[in-house]
Amino acid sequence: MKKVFNLTAPNKKPERQADTVRYEIKKYIKRERRKSLPDDCSRWDFDCKIGKDQSHAQEITIDKISSMIDEFVSQGCESVYVEIISRGVRT
Known part of the structure; x- marks a missing residue:
């Protein structure tokens, strides 16, 4: 998934829009x-990356996505870019 999510919506508060983004990622x-x-x-x-746009995306672990969206x-x-x-991992 490589996608730019809008964090603003005309009929929602930014916090609720962030919940929508988190739900779609989950x-x-x-x-x-x-x-x-x-x-x-x-x-x-x-492998996860998040940033304001694709060129500024930084690598993070999957468990930090939610806190980065809140940030x-x-x-x-x-908007926020999420990749x-x-x-598959061998063990």
Whole structure:
């Protein structure tokens, strides 16, 4: 998933719009984890980037996405770029 999410909506407060973004990301991750793993892998892992736009995106762990979205909302950003790439991991 490589997507720019709007953090502002005419009929919603930014905090509620951030909840919508978090829900969509959570739904995507659940969908990816349901996919069958490649034969040589034992679990899914995710490479994540987040930023104001694609050129300013920084790598983070998947558990910090929610707090980073809250940080962008508190800064008053109108949109946020989120990139989540799934990959199989061998153990």
